[in-house]
Amino acid sequence: MIDIDFASLRLIGLNQTIISQLDQPPPGARLVRITEIHRAWLTVHDGHCELRARVLPALHSQDLAVGDWVLSTTLAHDEHWLCALLPPVTHIGRRGHHGQHHSLVSNVDTALLVMGLDHDFNPRRLERYLTIVKTAQVDPVVVLSKADVAQDVAQRMALLRQRLPAGIPVLAVNTLSADATLQLAPWLGAGQTLVLLGSSGAGKSSLTNTLTQAHQPTGGVRHGDHRGRHTTTSRSLHQCASGACIIDTPGLRSWQADADESSIAASFEDIDALAAQCQFRDCRHASEPGCAVRGVIDGDRLQNYHKLLRDARRSGQSPLERIAEVAKWKVLQRAASARNKQKMR
Numbered sequence: 001m002i003d004i005d006f007a008s009l010r011l012i013g014l015n016q017t018i019i020s021q022l023d024q025p026p027p028g029a030r031l032v033r034i035t036e037i038h039r040a041w042l043t044v045h046d047g048h049c050e051l052r053a054r055v056l057p058a059l060h061s062q063d064l065a066v067g068d069w070v071l072s073t074t075l076a077h078d079e080h081w082l083c084a085l086l087p088p089v090t091h092i093g094r095r096g097h098h099g100q101h102h103s104l105v106s107n108v109d110t111a112l113l114v115m116g117l118d119h120d121f122n123p124r125r126l127e128r129y130l131t132i133v134k135t136a137q138v139d140p141v142v143v144l145s146k147a148d149v150a151q152d153v154a155q156r157m158a159l160l161r162q163r164l165p166a167g168i169p170v171l172a173v174n175t176l177s178a179d180a181t182l183q184l185a186p187w188l189g190a191g192q193t194l195v196l197l198g199s200s201g202a203g204k205s206s207l208t209n210t211l212t213q214a215h216q217p218t219g220g221v222r223h224g225d226h227r228g229r230h231t232t233t234s235r236s237l238h239q240c241a242s243g244a245c246i247i248d249t250p251g252l253r254s255w256q257a258d259a260d261e262s263s264i265a266a267s268f269e270d271i272d273a274l275a276a277q278c279q280f281r282d283c284r285h286a287s288e289p290g291c292a293v294r295g296v297i298d299g300d301r302l303q304n305y306h307k308l309l310r311d312a313r314r315s316g317q318s319p320l321e322r323i324a325e326v327a328k329w330k331v332l333q334r335a336a337s338a339r340n341k342q343k344m345r
């Protein structure tokens with residue numbers, strides 16, 4: 001067995017579920033958490049400080065993410081090498097332009113979806129984030145930032161509450177004020193891991209600073225006698241005074257949910273539940289008679305749902321299938337515009 005300093009590791013998110021995944025660790029190995037990933041090396045946290053580590057060939061094929069728990073061994077010259085990955089309990093990923101999978105973060109309990117109440121406000125984008133997060137079985141909390149300076153806070157809150165399924169918490173905060181910590185207290189318990197997701201400028205770093213303010217970071221303390229130890233000012237895993245830890249992520253520019261059609265349907269649980277009552281089993285909720293969804297669900301939400309389904313279908317296709325689908329749409333569009341022209345005459 002290996003020694004586990006549970007009290008220290010708990011402050012970076014260790015819990016019993018993770019420990020139960022530990023299967024015959026090699027003697028001398030240490031349990032650490034990935035806090036940063038770079039091309040040639042990673043930063044891991046051992047509960048006391050951050051260390052620079054590299055990956056042994058046995059782990060090269062693994063798709064590592066910030067938040068993953070790994071085992072590290074120390075070889076000659078006090079070098080830290082990662083030798084095993086504990087299966088993540090939750091894992092958030094996304095798809096790039098060409099359908100390829102990118103890992104975002106592992107082992108998080110709550111995702112704070114940060115969106116500004118200014119020009120950043122975009123319910124469709126928020127629904128895309130919700131799909132990503134719910135597909136990963138992570139609980140979302142919608143955090144609307146800049147409540148102190150925005151004009152129509154109450155209307156926008158009401159709009160989201162009416163549009164999103166009940167049960168998704170929606171908070172309006174000033175990320176620069178200590179009140180934000182009180183508002184988020186229910187999700188900041190000891191041992192919890194939160195991830196911040198949202199576009200650039202939404203207020204993720206400001207919120208991180210507010211939530212971690214009172215805490216003197218233990219990470220990054222350089223132990224003079226240990227070569228290979230690494231301190232950095234741009235850590236992506238931060239500890240809160242309450243005992244929770246937060247993973248900050250850079251704003252994502254273009255991405256798709258790493259979800260297939262069925263998980264998108266499941267993540268729009270309000271539509272999914274109503275659709276069971278539609279007259280036709282394959283109802284598209286467009287103009288079919290006996291539709292239980294149309295008119296009940298916000299029209300823009302319904303359109304966004306169909307768009308996400310189309311995107312998922314497309315990224316699951318081979319390049320040839322994609323070309324065929326585009327060609328089919330072009331034929332249909334041409335036919336539709338010919339019909340319109342005919343009507344105009």
Ligand SMILES: Nc1nc2c(ncn2[C@@H]2O[C@H](COP(=O)(O)OP(=O)(O)OP(=O)(O)O)[C@@H](O)[C@H]2O)c(=O)[nH]1
Nearest residue numbers: 145146174175176200201202203204205206250251
């Ligand atoms: N008044 C006010 N300003 C805010 C609030 N949240 C963020 N800001 C300001 O908005 C700007 C961007 O905030 P950041 O915290 O850097 O945004 P970010 O999401 O971390 O951006 P990236 O690091 O680029 O992903 C800064 O000037 C903040 O001071 C808020 O709630 N109220």
Ligand SMILES: [Zn+2]
Nearest residue numbers: 278283285291
């Ligand atoms: Zn329907």
